[in-house]
Amino acid sequence: MSRLHHWPIRIYWEDTDAGGVVFFANYVKFFERARTEWLRALGFSQAQLKHTHGGMFVVRDMHVRYHTPAKLDDALHVTTTVTRVGGASVNLHQSLSHAQSTAALCDTTLRLGWVNAQRVQATRMPRILMEALNT
Amino acid sequence: MSRLHHWPIRIYWEDTDAGGVVFFANYVKFFERARTEWLRALGFSQAQLKHTHGGMFVVRDMHVRYHTPAKLDDALHVTTTVTRVGGASVNLHQSLSHAQSTAALCDTTLRLGWVNAQRVQATRMPRILMEALNT
Amino acid sequence: MSRLHHWPIRIYWEDTDAGGVVFFANYVKFFERARTEWLRALGFSQAQLKHTHGGMFVVRDMHVRYHTPAKLDDALHVTTTVTRVGGASVNLHQSLSHAQSTAALCDTTLRLGWVNAQRVQATRMPRILMEALNT
Amino acid sequence: MSRLHHWPIRIYWEDTDAGGVVFFANYVKFFERARTEWLRALGFSQAQLKHTHGGMFVVRDMHVRYHTPAKLDDALHVTTTVTRVGGASVNLHQSLSHAQSTAALCDTTLRLGWVNAQRVQATRMPRILMEALNT
Numbered sequence: 001m002s003r004l005h006h007w008p009i010r011i012y013w014e015d016t017d018a019g020g021v022v023f024f025a026n027y028v029k030f031f032e033r034a035r036t037e038w039l040r041a042l043g044f045s046q047a048q049l050k051h052t053h054g055g056m057f058v059v060r061d062m063h064v065r066y067h068t069p070a071k072l073d074d075a076l077h078v079t080t081t082v083t084r085v086g087g088a089s090v091n092l093h094q095s096l097s098h099a100q101s102t103a104a105l106c107d108t109t110l111r112l113g114w115v116n117a118q119r120v121q122a123t124r125m126p127r128i129l130m131e132a133l134n135t
Numbered sequence: 136m137s138r139l140h141h142w143p144i145r146i147y148w149e150d151t152d153a154g155g156v157v158f159f160a161n162y163v164k165f166f167e168r169a170r171t172e173w174l175r176a177l178g179f180s181q182a183q184l185k186h187t188h189g190g191m192f193v194v195r196d197m198h199v200r201y202h203t204p205a206k207l208d209d210a211l212h213v214t215t216t217v218t219r220v221g222g223a224s225v226n227l228h229q230s231l232s233h234a235q236s237t238a239a240l241c242d243t244t245l246r247l248g249w250v251n252a253q254r255v256q257a258t259r260m261p262r263i264l265m266e267a268l269n270t
Numbered sequence: 271m272s273r274l275h276h277w278p279i280r281i282y283w284e285d286t287d288a289g290g291v292v293f294f295a296n297y298v299k300f301f302e303r304a305r306t307e308w309l310r311a312l313g314f315s316q317a318q319l320k321h322t323h324g325g326m327f328v329v330r331d332m333h334v335r336y337h338t339p340a341k342l343d344d345a346l347h348v349t350t351t352v353t354r355v356g357g358a359s360v361n362l363h364q365s366l367s368h369a370q371s372t373a374a375l376c377d378t379t380l381r382l383g384w385v386n387a388q389r390v391q392a393t394r395m396p397r398i399l400m401e402a403l404n405t
Numbered sequence: 406m407s408r409l410h411h412w413p414i415r416i417y418w419e420d421t422d423a424g425g426v427v428f429f430a431n432y433v434k435f436f437e438r439a440r441t442e443w444l445r446a447l448g449f450s451q452a453q454l455k456h457t458h459g460g461m462f463v464v465r466d467m468h469v470r471y472h473t474p475a476k477l478d479d480a481l482h483v484t485t486t487v488t489r490v491g492g493a494s495v496n497l498h499q500s501l502s503h504a505q506s507t508a509a510l511c512d513t514t515l516r517l518g519w520v521n522a523q524r525v526q527a528t529r530m531p532r533i534l535m536e537a538l539n540t
Binding site: 066 | 295296328330331336
Binding site: 012013014029032036045047071073 | 415417418419434437438441450451452453476477478
């Protein structure tokens with residue numbers, strides 16, 4: 001659980017708002033993209049998880065702290081760290097920084113729940129997924 | 136096919152970009168909201184159409200003309216007019232204006248196709264829907 | 271600070287994702303729309319605040335709890351309550367429910383900071399705004 | 406004007422809707438990202454163009470044709486080709502395909518106008534930009 005995953009994010013017009021900086025809700029999308037790529041790096045595509053195991057991750061609880069605004073054309077990266085693995089949930093910490101920096105522009109702590117994809121109800125994670133999260 | 140449907144749109148931070156005006160892709164969302172409300176005014180919710188008839192509308196072809204940018208806090212409205220009803224498609228014209236004006240900030244002509252919701256393949260519209268579109 | 275502000279939210283295609291429910295980041299947009307309307311109900315448009323007072327609110331810290339997913343066509347409403355007013359910040363609680371219900375599908379506690387719109391730096395709120403927030 | 410620019414696009418949850426495929430308005434964002442990267446490949450960042458030349462591109466007219474829906478986790482790419490360069494506008498053709506394919510899932514023809522960034526009014530492109538577009 002000590003591995004750190006990195007994913008690059010580039011800021012486009014679609015990400016900004018009339019305040020001249022990144023719209024606050026869009027940081028939450030960047031963290032989601034990075035989680036998708038973190039899972040892919042562990043060997044899991046979410047389309048395949050849904051198809052093979054009938055389940056998916058949903059966000060249960062998310063705390064976001066905004067430190068410094070990002071701007072159009074910025075080259076950033078997200079780091080993702082697992083902080084706890086439960087039977088039906090995973091806790092993560094994610095941080096967004098400039099490409100050559102570790103100073104967080106924005107960071108989040110969140111809890112993902114594993115749910116049955118049909119009924120969207122909490123269920124136990126597949127063993128293969130839990131093992132990968134624990135390595 | 137001569138009825139004109141109106142739907143109000145308010146511009147929020149989420150709709151704007153760092154150019155200080157509405158992000159061009161978001162006009163396309165406003166037109167979609169207005170189409171959903173136009174269908175609702177005809178008596179059809181899309182969730183119910185999908186559930187009862189197993190079908191949904193998809194955009195096949197869309198031409199958008201941008202005339203004057205909209206800004207934060209603007210109170211706008213979309214007008215929707217049916218221009219042609221086929222067996223598996225509908226053509227529409229939609230226009231976005233300030234609340235008290237008919238001068239288009241942006242307008243679109245588009246063709247919607249009716250598809251089977253599972254396979255996303257063209258299929259004939261339910262009779263009840265085609266009748267409503269033709270009144 | 272005990273007044274409760276209500277704002278209706280309708281769920282459109284743009285709000286959903288392939289999980290069949292509302293995309294988790296979009297709840298955050300609904301809360302923002304409701305804050306804009308809460309300010310408008312207090313007599314302030316954000317475009318005018320920026321123009322007249324050279325300032326704007328930014329989100330500093332946001333905690334979101336997801337309870338039950340919302341779906342396409344749902345008619346919802348957001349309630350907004352001020353929980354604390356400081357010299358350069360406001361704390362709020364917001365909750366999203368079905369139109370005829372008070373059971374939260376999603377709720378958030380957040381802290382807004384007032385900043386200089388040019389430099390995006392913390393500054394004291396205009397007196398007229400602080401007085402309105404305290405009534 | 407014969408050069409072809411390529412840019413990869415990955416499909417995330419944020420891009421999809423409850424129809425199970427990519428939300429139609431989001432293809433328009435993918436094309437915009439690719440245009441930003443096409444300009445960057447020509448040596449221009451849009452933030453810098455705005456700062457140095459006081460101008461920016463806006464979409465004037467956009468025609469989008471939807472052929473086959475894209476899905477979660479798809480690895481796609483956009484090709485961008487200049488078809489005409491005027492004094493204050495550029496015409497482009499863009500096409501979105503699977504990474505190893507040239508069959509278009511969606512394609513667009515559009516006209517960009519160069520505008521003064523303050524007044525958002527048509528103006529002549531900087532000579533250095535026009536020369537780069539013509540090579």
